[in-house]
Amino acid sequence: MENINKVFSNNKLNVASQYLQTDSDVGYVVMGGVIQKKYPSHF
Numbered sequence: 001m002e003n004i005n006k007v008f009s010n011n012k013l014n015v016a017s018q019y020l021q022t023d024s025d026v027g028y029v030v031m032g033g034v035i036q037k038k039y040p041s042h043f
Helices: 002-010
Strands: 013-022 027-035
Touching: 002 013, 002 027
Parallel strands: none
Antiparallel strands: 013 027
8 A cells, every 4th residue: 555655646646535455365445536736826
């Protein structure tokens, strides 16, 4: 999870949600993100 979160962070994405599930054979994660936009300082 740390490496996945670093990918989001390095690409200026905020993690909006995470869903993790595992069983004896498979583990998976579903993530939703929001792009951080840069606005001019007068906004």
